[in-house]
Amino acid sequence: MADQSSPVARRLQTVKNIIIVLSGKGGVGKSSVSTQLALNLHASSPTAKVGILDVDLTGPSIPRMLGLDGHGVHQSSSGWVPVYADGPEARLACMSVGFLLKNKGDSVVWRGPKKNGMIRQFLSDVRWGELDYLVIDTPPGTSDEHLSLLEHMAPVHSRLSAVIVTTPQAVALMDAMKCLSFTRAVNLPILGLIENMSGYVCPCCGEISNVFSTGGGEEMARREELRFLGSLPVDTELVTLLDAAEPEKEGSVREGILQQYSSTSSAKLFKKIVERMVEQLG
Amino acid sequence: MIAVPSPEEGPNPLSVPANTPEHCPGTESELAGKSDACNGCANQEICASNIPKDPDPSLPLITERMTSVKRKILVLSGKGGVGKSTFTAQLGWAFAADDRTQVGIMDVDICGPSIPTILGIANEQVHASSSGWSPVFVQDNFAVMSVGFMLPSSRDAVMWRGPKKNGLISQFLKDVDWGDLDYLVVDTPPGTSDEHLSIVQYLKDSGIDGAVVITTPQEVAIQDVRREINFCRKVGIKMLGLVENMSGFVCPRCKTESQIFKPSTGGAKKLAEDMGIELLGSVPLDPRIGKSADYGVSFLDEYPDSPATTAYLDIIDRIKEILGD
Ligand SMILES: Nc1ncnc2c1ncn2[C@@H]1O[C@H](COP(=O)(O)OP(=O)(O)OP(=O)(O)O)[C@@H](O)[C@H]1O
Ligand SMILES: Nc1ncnc2c1ncn2[C@@H]1O[C@H](COP(=O)(O)OP(=O)(O)OP(=O)(O)O)[C@@H](O)[C@H]1O
Ligand code: SF4
Ligand SMILES: [Mg+2]
Numbered sequence: 146m147a148d149q150s151s152p153v154a155r156r157l158q159t160v161k162n163i164i165i166v167l168s169g170k171g172g173v174g175k176s177s178v179s180t181q182l183a184l185n186l187h188a189s190s191p192t193a194k195v196g197i198l199d200v201d202l203t204g205p206s207i208p209r210m211l212g213l214d215g216h217g218v219h220q221s222s223s224g225w226v227p228v229y230a231d232g233p234e235a236r237l238a239c240m241s242v243g244f245l246l247k248n249k250g251d252s253v254v255w256r257g258p259k260k261n262g263m264i265r266q267f268l269s270d271v272r273w274g275e276l277d278y279l280v281i282d283t284p285p286g287t288s289d290e291h292l293s294l295l296e297h298m299a300p301v302h303s304r305l306s307a308v309i310v311t312t313p314q315a316v317a318l319m320d321a322m323k324c325l326s327f328t329r330a331v332n333l334p335i336l337g338l339i340e341n342m343s344g345y346v347c348p349c350c351g352e353i354s355n356v357f358s359t360g361g362g363e364e365m366a367r368r369e370e371l372r373f374l375g376s377l378p379v380d381t382e383l384v385t386l387l388d389a390a391e392p393e394k395e396g397s398v399r400e401g402i403l404q405q406y407s408s409t410s411s412a413k414l415f416k417k418i419v420e421r422m423v424e425q426l427g
Numbered sequence: 428m429i430a431v432p433s434p435e436e437g438p439n440p441l442s443v444p445a446n447t448p449e450h451c452p453g454t455e456s457e458l459a460g461k462s463d464a465c466n467g468c469a470n471q472e473i474c475a476s477n478i479p480k481d482p483d484p485s486l487p488l489i490t491e492r493m494t495s496v497k498r499k500i501l502v503l504s505g506k507g508g509v510g511k512s513t514f515t516a517q518l519g520w521a522f523a524a525d526d527r528t529q530v531g532i533m534d535v536d537i538c539g540p541s542i543p544t545i546l547g548i549a550n551e552q553v554h555a556s557s558s559g560w561s562p563v564f565v566q567d568n569f570a571v572m573s574v575g576f577m578l579p580s581s582r583d584a585v586m587w588r589g590p591k592k593n594g595l596i597s598q599f600l601k602d603v604d605w606g607d608l609d610y611l612v613v614d615t616p617p618g619t620s621d622e623h624l625s626i627v628q629y630l631k632d633s634g635i636d637g638a639v640v641i642t643t644p645q646e647v648a649i650q651d652v653r654r655e656i657n658f659c660r661k662v663g664i665k666m667l668g669l670v671e672n673m674s675g676f677v678c679p680r681c682k683t684e685s686q687i688f689k690p691s692t693g694g695a696k697k698l699a700e701d702m703g704i705e706l707l708g709s710v711p712l713d714p715r716i717g718k719s720a721d722y723g724v725s726f727l728d729e730y731p732d733s734p735a736t737t738a739y740l741d742i743i744d745r746i747k748e749i750l751g752d
């Protein structure tokens with residue numbers, strides 16, 4: 146039986162649900178889905194408390210996507226203080242290796258054992274406080290980071306679930322299938338599958354082009370008896386929003402992204418996806 | 428007080444062997460083999476002694492095997508899904524178009540091998556022969572090795588930690604019967620981790636001719652690629668240049684170009700300037716590239732007149748020019 150008194154178990158005692166965002170393939174939108182998931186959960190009620198943990202140690206995207214580039218993590222007697230995307234309200238807590246770097250161009254070149262150590266610290270040393278949801282963004286693949294995450298979180302396994310993100314092309318679906326085999330091997334329940342970047346509307350003539358094909362994710366969900374959570378078309382406004390959120394000075398209140406995101410067309414679609422997910426969490 | 432660490436500090440990553448514990452001080456360190464972290468490490472005896480260290484016994488075998496390979500090129504990107512594997516495949520096809528040129532592709536993306544699908548050889552298997560594993564051939568002068576050829580089914584996940592991945596990469600280099608090659612192109616997974624460190628360590632003595640770095644135009648990709656370029660500098664890999672992929676999409680109906688991944692911070696051009704490297708070219712987003720990859724056919728052969736084909740071929744010519752071929 147997993148050790149209920151481990152530092153990770155004790156630290157995560159106050160976290161109700163942990164949702165891991167996975168995909169075998171790179172660049173299909175794990176980080177943007179994690180960000181959107183956190184933003185939507187945060188907006189789902191005026192008291193919802195949400196955390197987002199970025200375990201992509203060599204390619205952290207969450208700080209940039211939430212407009213928190215340049216922020217740092219402080220230490221306190223009760224743990225590392227996360228960076229809050231909503232300022233003093235402190236209902237949207239973020240942690241990423243990006244906050245620990247002195248210089249944003251610095252590369253983190255680590256082999257597995259060091260990654261494992263960092264993930265253990267993220268899970269045991271961050272002062273999350275009470276959280277309704279902790280969203281975890283992962284790197285592509287099924288390797289050290291994923292195995293370490295599941296190993297350290299074994300004591301809280303009953304609160305874990307996962308979402309699989311894919312794009313519609315065959316090369317992406319093949320990796321999504323590997324990712325699904327991984328979740329089955331480690332007994333991780335799946336809330337469902339999201340098909341991302343499915344179709345693009347030409348801003349000039351309105352023609353819909355399937356720039357990265359379409360429908361493959363939905364078909365895979367049917368075949369594998371997974372819940373299909375929905376498809377998200379290519380949204381150029383979203384790219385710019387997740388990209389251009391300008392770095393800010395330490396301590397200043399970020400009000401842009403939360404409001405800006407809520408008015409995008411992706412936010413409306415994502416709201417339904419989140420409803421379908423939360424339904425299953427009870 | 429629970430202290431927050433600084434990830435940049437630590438030993439030279441190249442001096443950390445593949446099989447070490449978390450706090451390995453690095454084999455070049457004064458503490459090598461003597462620090463608390465070394466307890467239980469398989470290399471402790473070698474590290475603690477003063478004999479010059481040969482970290483991996485496979486190194487001389489790799490160097491021997493690689494003497495018959497003229498050019499070794501890495502295709503890299505810190506960011507996932509930017510088109511590394513697709514570019515590697517085009518590079519392979521373009522080199523192999525001349526039937527006097529012998530080409531090899533080695534896929535070191537262990538958890539997400541795409542090369543077999545893109546090259547249309549996903550159902551092939553690797554065979555063992557007296558001179559090693561024989562690679563799979565796309566055509567007579569075009570050999571490929573990937574973990575994809577070794578799995579019972581493409582649905583299987585490869586749930587391996589670093590040391591096991593490193594072991595396989597070492598075997599790909601020393602046990603595969605590559606024969607005489609003019610070019611060996613290595614497709615890598617995203618990030619800067621075990622696979623990257625291992626390939627650089629294993630090819631240290633044979634020499635890497637250079638790296639082609641792939642990016643897409645938006646900042647979320649650029650920031651990872653900036654890190655990757657810093658990684659290459661840290662470990663001493665020569666840069667051949669930068670390729671911008673998926674830059675601009677032409678609507679098939681109204682022919683208007685739009686930017687899907689808008690270069691909000693200046694894209695690859697600005698990155699190349701900032702980092703002092705060459706921008707080799709830009710490839711537009713063309714859905715037929717994705718389709719060709721899914722069907723395992725050569726985009727360059729199927730759509731020879733498309734702007735993307737022209738862009739690819741110009742980039743490849745420039746790479747040859749830089750290499751002096
Ligand atoms: N629906 C969408 N429409 C348009 N662009 C998108 C969409 N979803 C994600 N993107 C963009 O695509 C790029 C890749 O997405 P993202 O970084 O979230 O992928 P990832 O799976 O986390 O990648 P990695 O494997 O490198 O971690 C980002 O620039 C993101 O803004
Ligand atoms: N210029 C392009 N236009 C349209 N689609 C493209 C283009 N380049 C690549 N693609 C498609 O984008 C997807 C990602 O490309 P690819 O698999 O080559 O990326 P990668 O960098 O190797 O990804 P990973 O990080 O997962 O290894 C594939 O489906 C590919 O077919
Ligand atoms: S014995 Fe050598 S390789 Fe092992 S941890 Fe110590 S320094 Fe690193
Ligand atoms: Mg990501």
Ligand SMILES: [Mg+2]
Nearest residue numbers: 511512536541
């Ligand atoms: Mg690839």
